[in-house]
Amino acid sequence: MGNGASRNPDSSFHGSAERDENLDQAGGQLYVSLKMMNYKLNGDLIPHVYGSVPLVGSWDSSKALSMERESTSMWELSFVVPPNHETLDFKFLLRPKYNHVPCIVEEGPNRLLTRGTLQGDARSALFRLNGNEVREYQVFIKADRVSPFDLAASWRAYQENFQPSTVRGIPDVSINSVPEPGAENGPSASLELDLEHYVVPAPATFSNSGMVYAANMTESPRSMIHAGVLSNSEGSGNVLQFYKDGGISIDRTATKKEMEVMVPDPFKFYSGSGMVGSKSVGTFSSLQKQDSHRGLFVDRGVGSPRLVKSASAMPFTFDLKLDPETKNAMPAAAGAVAAAAVADQMLGPKEDRHLAIVLVGLPARGKTFTAAKLTRYLRWLGHDTKHFNVGKYRRLKHGANQSADFFRGDNPEGMEARNEVAALAMDDMIAWMQEGGQVGIFDATNSMKERRNMLMKMAEGKCKIIFLETICNDERIIERNIRLKIQQSPDYAEEPDFEAGYQDFKKRLDNYEKVYEPVEEGSYIKMIDMVSGQGGQIQVNNISGYLPGRIVFFLVNTHLTPRPILLTRHGESRYNVRGRIGGDSRLSDTGEVYAKKLANFVEKRLKNERAASIWTSTLQRTILTASSIVGFPKIQWRALDEINSGVCDGMTYEEIKRNMPEEYESRNKDKLRYRYPRGESYLDVIQRLEPVIIELERQRAPVVVISHQAVLRALYAYFADRPLHEIPHIEMPLHTIIEIQMGVTGVQEKRYKLMD
Numbered sequence: 001m002g003n004g005a006s007r008n009p010d011s012s013f014h015g016s017a018e019r020d021e022n023l024d025q026a027g028g029q030l031y032v033s034l035k036m037m038n039y040k041l042n043g044d045l046i047p048h049v050y051g052s053v054p055l056v057g058s059w060d061s062s063k064a065l066s067m068e069r070e071s072t073s074m075w076e077l078s079f080v081v082p083p084n085h086e087t088l089d090f091k092f093l094l095r096p097k098y099n100h101v102p103c104i105v106e107e108g109p110n111r112l113l114t115r116g117t118l119q120g121d122a123r124s125a126l127f128r129l130n131g132n133e134v135r136e137y138q139v140f141i142k143a144d145r146v147s148p149f150d151l152a153a154s155w156r157a158y159q160e161n162f163q164p165s166t167v168r169g170i171p172d173v174s175i176n177s178v179p180e181p182g183a184e185n186g187p188s189a190s191l192e193l194d195l196e197h198y199v200v201p202a203p204a205t206f207s208n209s210g211m212v213y214a215a216n217m218t219e220s221p222r223s224m225i226h227a228g229v230l231s232n233s234e235g236s237g238n239v240l241q242f243y244k245d246g247g248i249s250i251d252r253t254a255t256k257k258e259m260e261v262m263v264p265d266p267f268k269f270y271s272g273s274g275m276v277g278s279k280s281v282g283t284f285s286s287l288q289k290q291d292s293h294r295g296l297f298v299d300r301g302v303g304s305p306r307l308v309k310s311a312s313a314m315p316f317t318f319d320l321k322l323d324p325e326t327k328n329a330m331p332a333a334a335g336a337v338a339a340a341a342v343a344d345q346m347l348g349p350k351e352d353r354h355l356a357i358v359l360v361g362l363p364a365r366g367k368t369f370t371a372a373k374l375t376r377y378l379r380w381l382g383h384d385t386k387h388f389n390v391g392k393y394r395r396l397k398h399g400a401n402q403s404a405d406f407f408r409g410d411n412p413e414g415m416e417a418r419n420e421v422a423a424l425a426m427d428d429m430i431a432w433m434q435e436g437g438q439v440g441i442f443d444a445t446n447s448m449k450e451r452r453n454m455l456m457k458m459a460e461g462k463c464k465i466i467f468l469e470t471i472c473n474d475e476r477i478i479e480r481n482i483r484l485k486i487q488q489s490p491d492y493a494e495e496p497d498f499e500a501g502y503q504d505f506k507k508r509l510d511n512y513e514k515v516y517e518p519v520e521e522g523s524y525i526k527m528i529d530m531v532s533g534q535g536g537q538i539q540v541n542n543i544s545g546y547l548p549g550r551i552v553f554f555l556v557n558t559h560l561t562p563r564p565i566l567l568t569r570h571g572e573s574r575y576n577v578r579g580r581i582g583g584d585s586r587l588s589d590t591g592e593v594y595a596k597k598l599a600n601f602v603e604k605r606l607k608n609e610r611a612a613s614i615w616t617s618t619l620q621r622t623i624l625t626a627s628s629i630v631g632f633p634k635i636q637w638r639a640l641d642e643i644n645s646g647v648c649d650g651m652t653y654e655e656i657k658r659n660m661p662e663e664y665e666s667r668n669k670d671k672l673r674y675r676y677p678r679g680e681s682y683l684d685v686i687q688r689l690e691p692v693i694i695e696l697e698r699q700r701a702p703v704v705v706i707s708h709q710a711v712l713r714a715l716y717a718y719f720a721d722r723p724l725h726e727i728p729h730i731e732m733p734l735h736t737i738i739e740i741q742m743g744v745t746g747v748q749e750k751r752y753k754l755m756d
């Protein structure tokens with residue numbers, strides 16, 4: 001749209017330099033939303049808009065933009081103006097949709113929009129019809145500056161998913177901030193104010209609830225499993241109780257029983273000093289240009305992680321050396337993971353086929369939290385990943401109630417006992433990798449070089465180690481973390497006196513601080529003050545390969561700002577009613593009622609959340625479901641489109657069974673991997689949703705995702721930490737909102753059912 005050359009001599013209006021600067025700094029685009037009220041069709045004349053720049057026809061009425069009917073008498077048009085636009089003059093006109101004449105242009109001077117501000121008085125649109133009859137229609141013109149980076153943030157997501165809609169007349173990005181007059185009298189008014197009224201229980205499988213201490217869900221010592229003392233990681237944690245309101249509580253009795261178990265001593269002690277020299281260090285911050293490091297997202301927001309890559313930093317490259325021995329060995333979840341990851345795993349050096357992420361950091365620095373989150377992400381992407389928490393091994397071997405003295409650097413028994421359990425956990429992790437496991441997350445303080453050397457020695461020739469150090473210098477956050485630890489950690493489950501627990505943990509921290517040696521060796525990622533809200537930094541050293549690159553990218557985008565993510569399917573579609581899959585049908589009458597109810601719900605639930613946004617697919621049924629929601633930007637993502645059912649698109653399951661029995665059978669056998677002819681599989685859907693997950697992690701404001709059954713199953717599985725094979729079978733009912741609450745203790749779920 002550039003320098004929209006205006007014919008209006010007064011159009012050289014400019015805002016103050018300061019305002020311009022502010023707008024430029026916002027880096028945003030302008031979302032212009034025009035509405036015309038009470039226009040009832042007059043012959044085949046449809047309201048249009050044309051104006052001074054090519055986007056609105058350059059004053060050529062044949063290229064005017066048609067407004068779309070939003071309701072019986074309300075017409076709407078939204079478009080996006082790039083930030084550098086000068087002035088936009090425009091006028092409303094009435095014209096047949098596919099004919100150029102007759103063309104009736106509104107009376108009066110041009111309307112003028114300068115740098116986001118409408119000049120002159122707001123006035124109705126006056127049209128002089130044949131015989132000099134004058135018709136007057138009320139119009140609303142609204143321009144909102146919204147950062148496009150908040151909308152479709154990563155360049156990758158933008159390139160891959162932010163495609164033009166196939167739906168005629170519906171803008172890809174729109175904002176309608178003016179509540180529809182009379183909206184409160186629509187069907188939505190039937191939704192009572194009390195949202196709690198609509199709460200229904202969440203399924204009892206939400207294993208990653210913020211109420212559950214992540215360490216409890218990690219692996220158990222093999223020796224115990226083999227001895228039949230414990231079952232496996234899932235079974236060995238605490239007993240969970242699920243309540244009607246979706247809350248979860250931990251049965252401490254179970255924890256205690258587990259702690260009482262003592263194992264025969266299978267421990268071996270490992271030592272060594274195989275230190276790997278540091279090759280290059282890169283620091284990432286947002287100050288560099290986006291295109292200077294492909295694949296890494298740059299956040300322009302205040303208080304977001306900073307990402308800078310120094311010239312000396314290693315690029316994330318693929319090592320494609322051919323290893324004939326493993327040519328045919330496919331990774332466990334082949335097909336789920338990106339081709340580059342498969343190539344790395346199959347063709348890279350032998351030890352690189354297994355990756356150990358070894359956490360480093362003082363207590364209460366978010367190591368277990370980060371390890372659990374990374375495990376969830378990698379598993380969801382299809383990488384066989386396990387989380388080994390040395391604290392859990394320690395508790396099982398030495399009991400949960402060790403005092404701070406146990407952790408003193410000058411307590412030889414304590415040191416030996418701690419190294420012993422660390423070696424046991426590492427041993428288990430390597431054994432698991434040799435059975436085919438891909439990524440092991442080794443979660444302990446690992447705060448001294450000597451310990452890290454031991455681990456590197458154990459890993460030699462077996463797996464590649466990347467240290468992941470979490471550093472936090474914000475005293476307030478450390479204080480909050482300590483308090484959370486006393487509440488959550490099984491170490492203090494038996495301590496009834498909070499203050500006594502607090503003092504003991506502080507002493508433990510002191511003991512660690514005295515001997516702490518930051519990582520300077522090998523390959524590493526350092527997360528420094530990433531959750532302080534003041535920026536933060538990620539430093540990487542000697543990192544290469546597809547998977548390490550994805551891990552860095554993921555960590556850069558995660559944070560702890562609490563916010564809800566609301567997931568919902570579109571309202572019932574006409575195809576849903578007829579049992580047809582895919583397609584691009586409109587909503588049924590029931591679906592339309594849901595759209596109104598949803599708008600009402602969103603209005604109430606996100607009343608004070610001005611920065612929230614609504615994400616839809618590019619298919620009509622989601623866009624129409626979002627259409628009644630006002631006051632938030634709406635973004636269409638192609639990645640949110642329903643699973644592509646290829647040649648079966650538009651058929652009923654019955655028709656597929658009858659006409660393509662083999663296809664029907666194959667899907668029944670393996671719904672996760674089955675790919676519709678010329679369409680997609682669930683695994684394909686998961687892959688294309690990865691940028692959406694990264695973007696949901698990155699967002700600090702609430703997001704409402706209105707999408708489809710298969711897509712929402714995949715998204716939900718990420719948050720609920722559900723295994724890949726369950727994804728195609730997860731229940732995803734219509735007319736229900738799943739609220740995922742992201743916060744400092746992890747992820748929690750709540751459900752609202754708005755209609756039966």
Ligand SMILES: Nc1ncnc2c1ncn2[C@@H]1O[C@H](COP(=O)(O)OP(=O)(O)O)[C@@H](O)[C@H]1O
Nearest residue numbers: 363364365366367368369470472481531744745
């Ligand atoms: N990068 C981080 N820096 C500081 N605190 C964090 C970070 N990530 C998560 N946290 C917070 O730290 C709390 C305690 O984390 P936890 O993982 O138990 O610590 P650790 O394993 O280091 O002892 C978490 O509940 C979370 O709120």
Ligand SMILES: O=P(O)(O)OC[C@H]1O[C@@](CO)(OP(=O)(O)O)[C@@H](O)[C@@H]1O
Nearest residue numbers: 569576580581582642645708709710
């Ligand atoms: O994988 P299955 O269970 O077939 O579910 C996906 C199907 O759900 C449907 C409805 O049957 O999605 P949608 O919610 O978009 O209408 C189909 O369009 C889609 O093919």
